[in-house]
Amino acid sequence: xxxxxxxxxxxxxxxxxxxxxxxxxxxxxxxxxxxxxxxxxxxxxxxxxxxxxxxxxxxxxxxxxxxxxxxxxxxxxxxxxxxxxxxxxxxxxxxxxxxxxxxxxxxxxxxxxxxxxxxxxxxxxxxxxxxxxxxxxxxxxxxxxxxxxxxxxxxxxxxxxxxxxxxxxxxxxxxxxxxxxxxxxxxxxxxxxxxxxxxxxxxxxxxxxxxxxxxxxxxxxxxxxxxxxxxxxxxxxxxxxxxxxxxxxxxxxxxxxxxxxxxxxxxxxxxxxxxxxxxxxxxxxxxxxxxxxxxxxxxxxxxxxxxxxxxxxxxxxxxxxxxxxxxxxxxxxxxxxxxxxxxxxxxxxxxxxxxxxxxxxxxxxxxxxxxxxxxxxxxxxxxxxxxxxxxxxxxxxxxxxxxxxxxxxxxxxxxxxxxxxxxxxxxxxxxxxxxxxxxxxxxxxxxxxxxxxxxxxxxxxxxxxxxxxxxxxxxxxxxxxxxxxxxxxxxxxxxxxxxxxxxxxxxxxxxxxxxxxxxxxxxxxxxxxxxxxxxxxxxxxxxxxxxxxxxxxxxxxxxxxxxxxxxxxxxxxxxxxxxxxxxxxx
Numbered sequence: 001x002x003x004x005x006x007x008x009x010x011x012x013x014x015x016x017x018x019x020x021x022x023x024x025x026x027x028x029x030x031x032x033x034x035x036x037x038x039x040x041x042x043x044x045x046x047x048x049x050x051x052x053x054x055x056x057x058x059x060x061x062x063x064x065x066x067x068x069x070x071x072x073x074x075x076x077x078x079x080x081x082x083x084x085x086x087x088x089x090x091x092x093x094x095x096x097x098x099x100x101x102x103x104x105x106x107x108x109x110x111x112x113x114x115x116x117x118x119x120x121x122x123x124x125x126x127x128x129x130x131x132x133x134x135x136x137x138x139x140x141x142x143x144x145x146x147x148x149x150x151x152x153x154x155x156x157x158x159x160x161x162x163x164x165x166x167x168x169x170x171x172x173x174x175x176x177x178x179x180x181x182x183x184x185x186x187x188x189x190x191x192x193x194x195x196x197x198x199x200x201x202x203x204x205x206x207x208x209x210x211x212x213x214x215x216x217x218x219x220x221x222x223x224x225x226x227x228x229x230x231x232x233x234x235x236x237x238x239x240x241x242x243x244x245x246x247x248x249x250x251x252x253x254x255x256x257x258x259x260x261x262x263x264x265x266x267x268x269x270x271x272x273x274x275x276x277x278x279x280x281x282x283x284x285x286x287x288x289x290x291x292x293x294x295x296x297x298x299x300x301x302x303x304x305x306x307x308x309x310x311x312x313x314x315x316x317x318x319x320x321x322x323x324x325x326x327x328x329x330x331x332x333x334x335x336x337x338x339x340x341x342x343x344x345x346x347x348x349x350x351x352x353x354x355x356x357x358x359x360x361x362x363x364x365x366x367x368x369x370x371x372x373x374x375x376x377x378x379x380x381x382x383x384x385x386x387x388x389x390x391x392x393x394x395x396x397x398x399x400x401x402x403x404x405x406x407x408x409x410x411x412x413x414x415x416x417x418x419x420x421x422x423x424x425x426x427x428x429x430x431x432x433x434x435x436x437x438x439x440x441x442x443x444x445x446x447x448x449x450x451x452x453x454x455x456x457x458x459x460x461x462x463x464x465x466x467x468x469x470x471x472x473x474x475x476x477x478x479x480x481x482x483x484x485x486x487x488x489x490x491x492x493x494x495x496x497x498x499x500x501x502x503x504x505x506x507x508x509x510x511x512x513x514x515x516x517x518x519x520x521x522x523x524x525x526x527x528x529x530x531x532x533x534x535x536x537x538x539x540x541x542x543x544x545x546x547x548x549x550x551x552x553x554x555x556x557x558x559x560x561x562x563x564x565x566x567x568x569x570x571x572x573x574x575x576x577x578x579x580x581x582x583x584x585x586x
Contacts, residue, residue, distance in 0.1 A: 145488030154448025368409035380421030
């Protein structure tokens with residue numbers, strides 16, 4: 001005989017199957033008018049002999065309901081965990097004692113919800129409140145979230161950027177010594193972290209060209225287009241020679257001292273050691289002078305012209321400003337980028353909007369690769385969180401678009417980074433366009449409103465929790481509402497991010513006046529000042545009123561390096577033969 005439901009209960013269990021159950025909801029005349037009603041997304045407790053099983057409603061229906069029953073509806077629930085009976089009962093994931101037919105069901109009380117979401121470890125951050133009960137604070141386990149990577153997914157305008165600011169500020173509050181590197185695609189986070197962050201952009205950073213590996217360097221000089229095979233063969237052969245030549249200059253006391261064959265040194269085109277463009281061009285020039293066939297020289301002419309054009313382009317000054325000076329500044333670059341020592345600013349915000357569009361992918365590839373390689377060769381001695389905004393732009397699911405080395409670098413952090421203390425945070429508005437292998441490595445997901453069917457389908461495939469049915473709520477989530485899944489949260493939860501202080505709001509979500517009065521005073525002088533700043537971004541001059549401009553290496557001057565003798569171009573060709581190409585047309 002079925003047990004009768006206890007007085008005041010909302011219903012009872014009518015079937016159990018694996019991690020799911022069906023509950024009969026009692027008619028309204030059998031419960032008080034003030035009692036909570038069953039609704040989708042609500043947490044319920046199923047009372048058993050030894051525990052209270054925590055379940056969440058995923059569906060409510062009255063279709064095919066027998067008229068003889070005392071139920072007005074039937075609810076499908078997912079079983080998530082259990083609270084042990086008794087005054088010191090604690091919550092744990094998973095179910096050890098399954099419910100039986102007829103067990104009473106109630107909405108979880110406020111104390112029970114607090115038990116479920118009570119911080120279980122010291123390093124927990126508060127990110128918001130439960131949608132079911134705003135008095136219950138939702139916490140995230142920092143260690144689980146960071147060490148197993150996380151992702152924030154959501155369409156434009158749902159509060160995704162403010163959620164990023166909230167999470168990173170809370171992480172820095174609890175772990176002030178954790179180094180954080182944020183790729184800021186739209187230059188919107190510069191003010192969100194106050195004096196805890198160093199803001200870098202093309203005007204105050206030097207990223208020497210020799211730090212780029214061969215694929216990245218080729219991507220730069222060919223402007224993102226595929227390289228010409230004949231020219232690539234020349235570079236593959238001569239870049240290691242240029243590196244060996246510079247190293248010999250540095251290690252030789254007198255210029256006239258006999259040197260070993262540069263080819264025997266053992267450098268590869270990817271070895272991160274310095275060399276000078278003037279040496280590389282001289283080697284190409286020398287090789288070209290030995291050719292008898294005029295048509296063969298065209299390849300060398302074009303290659304030199306490409307390198308000279310990129311080197312002289314003021315937009316590429318962050319790479320080539322000291323291209324002919326030399327000097328091993330790799331330690332200073334890594335120290336600045338990854339904040340060692342932090343000097344009170346453990347976070348780096350790399351603003352990408354000012355970089356030439358053709359090289360953004362290469363720059364991101366360099367930064368991701370250096371972050372991973374430093375963690376690898378330091379044995380994870382200095383953990384770092386690498387946060388990638390608009391991740392679908394750099395790690396696309398479509399292998400025919402994007403830059404392969406960038407995808408490879410991000411993927412390497414996702415797959416192996418945790419072993420070396422390099423953690424990954426992904427932010428994207430199009431998860432369906434993001435490489436599925438990369439997003440599958442993120443074990444904590446914060447899903448905000450997503451309207452696209454493909455995005456929702458990918459999200460379902462990435463969620464492993466029993467409450468994957470919660471994802472049906474994703475299209476109807478409000479602003480700042482989020483579904484949190486995975487290792488970092490106690491349960492799959494629908495919550496609302498807490499308010500972010502005004503000074504921590506990203507620029508894109510800060511309050512901007514839209515009334516006509518806001519535009520008064522924008523006369524020709526205003527336009528002229530904007531144009532001057534615009535043009536300044538493409539010259540060697542400092543842009544007026546640039547709030548984030550800084551010379552050299554930001555908070556550290558570049559060490560002066562000794563100049564090595566330059567290779568002389570071959571005597572048979574005029575070194576200024578390309579100068580005509582640089583003269584303006586009259």
